[in-house]
Amino acid sequence: MRSILRGFRNSYRSKGRAALVTLLLGVSVGIVITMLQVSTSVSRNADELKRNIQTLVEVRAAGATAMGRGVEPLDEDAAEQILQVPGIRSVEKYLYVRKVDNTKKFSVSVVAGIEPITSELRVNSHGEVGTPRLTKGRGFNPSDENGLSALVGEVYAEQNALDVGSTLALGDFSLEVIGIFDSGFVFGNNQAFVPLKVAQELAYQEGYIPSLDRLSQVFVTAQSVDRVDSVEKAIRNELGDAVDVLSGQKNVFLASEGLSSIQSSSFIGALLALVVAGLMVFFTMVLVTRERTREIGLLKALGASNAILARRLLTESVLLTASGGLGGLVVAWFGLSVYARSWTSIKFGLIESPLSFTSAASILLACVALGALGSLYPILRSRGLDPLSILREE
Secondary structure, eight states: OOHHHHHHHHHSSSSHHHHHHHHHHOOOOOOHHHHHHHHHHHHHHHHHHHHHHHHHEEEEEOOOOOOOOOOEEEETTHHHHHTTTEEEEEEEEEEEEEEEESSSSSSSEEEEETTTOOOOOEEETTEEEEOOOOEEEEOGGGGGTTTTTTEEEEEHHHHHTTTTTOOOOOOOEEEEEEEEEEOSSHHHHHEEEEHHHHHHHHHHTTTTSSSSSSEEEEEEEEEEGGGGGHHHHHHHHHHHGGGEEEHHHHHHHHHHHHHHHHHHHHHHHHHHHHHHHHHHHHHHHHHHHHHHHHHHHHHHHTTHHHHHHHHHHHHHHHHHHHHHHHHHHHHHHHHHHHHTTSHHHHHTTTTOOOOHHHHHHHHHHHHHHHHHHTTHHHHHHHHHHOOOHHHHOO
8 A cells, every 4th residue: 555655656756757748648648539539420420411411402493593592582382382292301491681781891691581490500602501500599499489589690790799688680670699600601600590480571671572471492301311312303293393403412422522531530540649649658657667777676675575566656657647648638628629610520510519527537547547558568677677786787
């Protein structure tokens, strides 16, 4: 027991050495954790992401742009007709109202009307549909279906001096901002989501639509990938040449390529970082033993047994690697927090809680085990040291 307590004290006796070892191990462990977490996150989300993209079908008026502009908008009855098509899981209605203010840096903004309960937040830019994430406040809930609430992007909020709880004035409407989101790109962040009825009334007042029952586009989610083709054909048969029906097969390929690249690079990087961390622990323990050769010789000359030395070295190794593990958790938390706000994370929907308690505990246990393993060499080496030879060399 006494040798273990001395091991505790000796681990941090040399503050410079302990700090250097903790820093190096912390950085290595943090890189390993970050890359493994990213790789695991990609694997877990890949199938679901592909399924979501593959099953998404966009319907808009024939000849309309990605924002539904350029032609007579869809009649809301079109959404009801689409609902009759077999093989559909959900139908989401959208109406985009384009706003221009040349006095602002980003002069073009968009107010997107959706049905708060049945439609997701999908920002639309140049034909690319993205799902933003909430950074402040809350999202829509059932109480907002017929209310006056709004969700705004970060750029929209900044340009209009809005925050959660602020009032957004649109035409004759005063809406409460309940949340702020980040889409990962500037134009997407210069959008605001409001209840569909509010957007329709606003668009009608400003002359964008001829009547209140109009839509810019409808997003249809098929029940499965196998049903996409039949759903597309059925929608075309139901609505004829009045609509363009677009599926996400191109996006599926791009997303698959992107995910594979992220997953491969993260996994390879994690393996390399793991090897580096293991070698660092090994050589750190070797260097510690070389530095302590005279001390070990003195202890053996004074009668310290190999068991006492082994317990002391094992304690020091475990403590140093545990310190490195704690430092690694800090590095990993910071790295994963930065990654969670990155373009790839937002685009591919890989946002998760940076580190759970279970993950953190597992990582610390792994570091302790690695420290114990790394101490085997110095422990075995100390057993064969001759104290008289060491003292003569000194």
